[in-house]
Amino acid sequence: MTAVDKNTGAEKDLAPEARRRPRWGLRVLLGLLVLLVVAGIALFVAVQHRLDQRSRGEGVVQAPSEFAALENSTGRTGAFTASIDFTSMATGAETISTEVAWDDEWFFQDPTVYNHELATTCSVLSAVANSESAYYQAGSSSPAYMEQALAELGFEEISTASYQYRSEIFDEVVDFITGTDDVVAYSVATKRVTSASGAEKTLFLVSIRGSYGSEWLSDLNMGSAATYDMEEITHEGFSEAAREIVDELAARITEEAGLDGTEDICLLFTGHSRGAATANIAAAYADEMSQGLRVLAPLSSIYCYTFATPTVTTFDTAHDALYDNIFNVMNPSDLVPRLPLTSWGYERYGHDLWLPGYGDEGFDEAHEAMCEVFEANTGVESPYVPEDRERVDKLVEDLGREIPTADDLATVKGGATVVKDLIADVNPMQVLYGHYPSVYIAWMQSLDTLG
Incomplete structure (x- = not known):
C-alpha cells in the first residue's frame, strides 16, 4: 500500500x-x-x-406447592411463648433468636383496638419473612425460617410457593427483563385457634417479604391516575403484589370454607417495608371485600400490623372507619415511611403509629432500653442513629418544595433533584440502619404500648 x-x-x-x-x-x-x-x-x-x-415447576429447591402440612408443628393452642429464629441485617447471615408471645384469644378480640403483644409478634414474623429467602437459593444450607417459626407457633399448613422463583439472582434478572417485577414473596399459613369460651376460627396468617432484588424497581412504580382515567390511585407496584396475594387467599379460603361460608375465617396480615406496603393494601382489599359478595372474612376478624410502611394511596378514604383494623408502625428516623411524599397526596390505609423519636420527651431513656434489647437479640450494638430524624425531616421538606408533584419526579430534573438532596441531606447507608427489621423488633419489645 x-x-x-x-x-x-x-x-x-x-x-x-x-x-x-x-x-x-x-x-x-x-x-x-x-x-x-x-x-x-x-x-x-x-x-x-x-x-x-x-x-x-422445575429448577427450584423443591417443586412449588400451594399448601403443605407443616412438619414438626407443635400444634400448640391457647397462650404460650415460643423461641423464633431469624437473621438480622446487622449481623449478616448469622441466625439469631428471640422470644415471642402467642395467644389464640387475640383473634376473638376487636381488631380495631391496638394489641401491642400481637403487634410485637408480628414485627418478628415480618423479619422472618425476609430471612426465608436464603432457603430457596440453590446450594444454600440456610434453614426454612418461616416454616420453623410457624411450626413453633402451632400452625398446621403453609404455602411459600412464591419464594421459589423470587429468591435467585437470575430470577430477578428474568423479572427485570420481562417486566414482571411487580411481585413479592410471601407465606400463607393456617391454624385453628380456640377462645377461652370454646369458640373456634381458622386463622390465615400472611407474612410478606420486604424489597428484594429487582422488586426495588417496583417500589418506584407508583403508576399514574391519568392512565386509568381516575383522579386518585393506589401505588401500582404495591397493589399488583397485593392483588396476587388476595387472589390466592380467595382460592384457598373458598376451598377451606366450602359451602359453610367464611364466618369462622380470620385473617392476619403483616410485613416490613415493601412487605408492609403490600400487607397494608391487601388488608384494605380484604376490608372492602367484607362489604360485598366475595367475602374473605368478616370485618371483625381481619387484623393487620405493618412496619416501616411506605405511603401507598392517594384515595382520601384511606382513614375511613372501614380500615380501622390496620396499624402501621414507623420509626421517625426511617426514610422509607416518608415515601412517596405526603405532599404528593399519598397516605397509608388505617392508623399510623410512630415509635419514639429523637427530640421526643423521654426519648433518651426509651432509646437506652431499646439498645439493650437490640444487643440482647443480635449480640451487637444498635447501629441506627436517632438524630437522623432531623436529616430525614430536612430531606422530605426539600424534596416536597423542589418536586411539587409525583409527575415531576419522573422528569430528568426531578431525578437529579433527588440525587442532589440525598447527597446533601443524609448519609444513605447510615439512614438505612433505622429501617432494619431488628431495630423495629427491639423498639417493640422494649415498649409497653404505642399510640
Missing part, C-alpha cells in the same frame, strides 16, 4: 504498523460486536429456558 509524499509528490510505502492498525481496530470492533450478539442470544435462550422451567 502506498501514499503520496506532500513535498515531492512521489509515492512511498506505508510502514507495516500503519497498514495493520486499521485492520486490527476493525477486527476488535467486529469481535466486540460478535461477543455482544452472542451474549444477547445466550441471555435470550437462558431467559426462555427459565420461563419454561417456571411453567413446569
